Amino acid sequence: MQTVVLIIHLLLALALMGVVLLQRSENGGLGMGGASLGPQAGRPPLTGLAKLTWLFAGAFIMTSLALTVIAASNSADTSVLERFGVDAPTAPAPAAPATPGVQLPDIQLPPAGDAPVLPPRQD
Numbered sequence: 001m002q003t004v005v006l007i008i009h010l011l012l013a014l015a016l017m018g019v020v021l022l023q024r025s026e027n028g029g030l031g032m033g034g035a036s037l038g039p040q041a042g043r044p045p046l047t048g049l050a051k052l053t054w055l056f057a058g059a060f061i062m063t064s065l066a067l068t069v070i071a072a073s074n075s076a077d078t079s080v081l082e083r084f085g086v087d088a089p090t091a092p093a094p095a096a097p098a099t100p101g102v103q104l105p106d107i108q109l110p111p112a113g114d115a116p117v118l119p120p121r122q123d
Helices: 002-022 048-074
Strands: none
Touching: 002 048
16 A cells, blocks of 8 residues: 555656646746736736646645555554564663762752742852
8 A cells, every 4th residue: 555655656746846847937937027017916827737736736745644644554663673683782881980089069959939049158
């Protein structure tokens, strides 16, 4: 099923690219030139190629969603290495850094409440 949807998806992608490339650009491309269209101009009528573009785009999005759902349903709770029977490498626990002669001060946290936390006094 996934292979069929994937082939349809690829064919739709190619068809969508072809239909977009066949369309005529508006106003000479990138909105340059063609002062005949002012700010009051309406939208041009939807041509057959534009309708076909919308159809292919909608079908492309649907196949994208279908492929996502199929991939999610086929996913497993195990890793790829476990599927092949290979034990996953385990990293050794990092050793505590050696700090000879350094004594860290004990810090007392204030009780939780509405009182603001103030820095310790320096006497």
